[in-house]
Amino acid sequence: MSTTTIRLEDDLKARINAAAAQAGKTAHAFILDALAQTVEQVEQDNAFHALADERWARIRATGKTVDWDKAKTYLTARANGERPRKPAK
Template sequence: MPLSSTTLKLEDELKARVKKLADVRDRTPHYLMVAAITEYVAREEQRESFKQEALDSWREFQETGLHLTGDEVNDWLQSWGSEAEQGSPLCHK
């Protein structure tokens, strides 16, 4: 995968903190910054995916009216792992 340089401007205090942590972890500041950015981007992508899934579900509910109540879902989940485990409930209007 091709790499390219990017410049970050950090406050001196943050830069010193990154350097100190890198020294303690026997890593370079560059390694820590790449790891932090990678984790942040992955987390934010997951958040956006979750948000989009929720919006899609809301649109589908608005179009169809099909839903489950919280109690129905809770009862189903509470049955998991028991002898009386239930199949997933059917959506209804």
């Protein structure tokens, strides 16, 4: 395990201490959790964008898409807890 030093403005440090106390954690644990959550969010965002880029490239290469009305019906059913078949391209 390595050590990293960060410099915090006094106001931010006070806010971290208060938030950590409210969460029942030490400031150190609170900061580690915040960093881990931020890193995970960036990784998820990058994976999402990579998938979107891949799908967009496939659409551009093949021209195949799903009709909007069929996609909307499918998504509405999923949002309502149903398990419909995916619409055909």
